Amino acid sequence: MSLMNDNIVLAIVDDHPIVIEGLKTLLKEEPQIAIAGSFTRGKDFMDFLQHNRVDLVLLDIMLPDTSGMDLCRDIKKLSPDTVVLALSNHTERSIILQILQNGASGYLVKNVSSTELLNCLKEALKGEIAFSKEVKEIITRPAQHEFKQVPTLTKREKQILQLVSQGKTTPVMAQELNVSPLTIETHRRNLLQKFDVKNVAELIMAAVQHKMITGY
Amino acid sequence: MSLMNDNIVLAIVDDHPIVIEGLKTLLKEEPQIAIAGSFTRGKDFMDFLQHNRVDLVLLDIMLPDTSGMDLCRDIKKLSPDTVVLALSNHTERSIILQILQNGASGYLVKNVSSTELLNCLKEALKGEIAFSKEVKEIITRPAQHEFKQVPTLTKREKQILQLVSQGKTTPVMAQELNVSPLTIETHRRNLLQKFDVKNVAELIMAAVQHKMITGY
DNA sequence: TTTTATCTACTGGTTTCCCGGTATTTTTGA
DNA sequence: TCAAAAATACCGGGAAACCAGTAGATAAAA
Incomplete structure (x- = not known):
């Protein structure tokens, strides 16, 4: 200093x-x-x-x-x-x-x-x-929704989140990224867990609220 | 001048x-x-x-x-x-x-x-x-999404959209609204059609972009 | 009053999602 | 170089979502 x-x-x-x-x-x-x-x-x-x-x-x-x-x-x-x-x-x-x-x-x-x-x-x-x-x-x-802290995502998770927000399904993403659909499923599961939500709808909402997906 | x-x-x-x-x-x-x-x-x-x-x-x-x-x-x-x-x-x-x-x-x-x-x-x-x-x-x-005009939703559809965005599933919504789950499914289908999307992820994104769900 | 829109409900079927585990390899940081 | 984190992959199974089509009841507008 x-x-x-x-x-x-x-x-x-x-x-x-x-x-x-x-x-x-x-x-x-x-x-x-x-x-x-x-x-x-x-x-x-x-x-x-x-x-x-x-x-x-x-x-x-x-x-x-x-x-x-x-x-x-x-x-x-x-x-x-x-x-x-x-x-x-x-x-x-x-x-x-x-x-x-x-x-x-x-x-x-x-x-x-x-x-x-x-x-x-x-x-x-x-x-x-x-x-x-x-x-x-x-x-x-x-604010209310700010009590839960923003989850820290890995590079891959951010990518998956982005693709999910574009409406891509697991098999589609698997093909695009050249990995097994089972891998994608795991990433999805981790995303839901990290955001503490039950399904994509909630996931997208949470991500939008935390400005982790822009959509434009 | x-x-x-x-x-x-x-x-x-x-x-x-x-x-x-x-x-x-x-x-x-x-x-x-x-x-x-x-x-x-x-x-x-x-x-x-x-x-x-x-x-x-x-x-x-x-x-x-x-x-x-x-x-x-x-x-x-x-x-x-x-x-x-x-x-x-x-x-x-x-x-x-x-x-x-x-x-x-x-x-x-x-x-x-x-x-x-x-x-x-x-x-x-x-x-x-x-x-x-x-x-x-x-x-x-x-931007792409500025071209498609905002779909006009019925009262019920707005309600369903809101509930979907809260992560509620079809059976849960059916119980809450005292209607058949099959009815909810129909509303969901109509929502997907009106927004011209394939699944909830896209639906939520579209709704957010059009500011039809705030989330806060 | 008759058309139109909306809400309701069904059949039957396919796909995708979500859950619970487990486990190997690769990458990264200390 | 060793441990932790991340990315990969698998199994089995149940729940939910999505698709295509149909249709009666009700309410609102023409």
Whole structure:
């Protein structure tokens, strides 16, 4: 963790140039903060991080190439001392908690004020978990269906889930993936178990609610 | 419509301070553009518009107080010559078309580059409809499910659909509704037919896409 | 009042799903 | 390199879903 009297090296990862510009402008006021760079793609930032010190990352969790979730985990793996602050417009509790699970030190919705932003930065750098005002409310007021935590699926399971949501039957999927229908059945069974549901109807609903299938 | 050699008076309505800051920074480069003000609430802007000339508004259609849709219509009613450019992250065709219907001269997703932004501003001021690149693609490539019209369900069918989405099986539903399971089967069959799908998985997906079951 | 839509119910049959186990191989992480 | 996780595969059996067709009862609209 960087000391507060030291210069803080900050990076921005966001696919919105406007947002990057806004953050830069707001943070330029702070003499302690040095903006090392801004990136519109996760991969570019990872390349940068390989060769440069970064104390804090403002990370949009909705990126075009990688999922911000995965990126967050990758960042903490490569550079555990880098503090990640998630920045997003998502106001769903499950998503917020998920990103924290993946190593982020806080979560800000994009409508934060500049003072709020700076406060959160400081808190995060002190090693605390930082939330913007709106996020705090979301955290403390959970919805019913959010009590069950989001099951973590394997790659294959995600794939099967996707295919099931497209109406594909077990034999069809087996043929498409070149595996035994019995294997598919096992995956299905595990999906039902993980989501704690009895049948596909419930499965799809649960997956939709957790935004694990988009449908478009 | 303001002349191009004249100074352009621009306003920003967005509840994200970061975005406002970013837009200001990007537009500060342009000497022709004078930023009259920025607003985080629709009402504030309407008050401003009452007493000031505004040539162009960059309007976030997702605002906390008013719907951006309504605000757009209000703006055009009060000041028909003011060009409204919608600014949003929504990528649904229906929403884009709806805002145009309400008098906007264009639609930009927030991940536009600065050059794209300026181009769109100029186009809009010339009286043309301006879209950012991504939006153009959305307009020209409508999603599959937008073609098939929403099937009209009978009262009973809606009820069955709801129960199916809750994971209820045919015999369970039959008991709950005090009818023969064979009757339920018929309703199910009709639902599959109306939605033009093969099984429950597809049925639920279709229903969700058409927002016919909420699940919450 | 007569048509039309909806809800109801049946026969008989095929396919798919779901449940309970178990177990080998491959991949991955510590 | 060793253990855990994931992907693969099997058995047997019961339940539920889906298909194709028909049809009476009732309620609403023309």
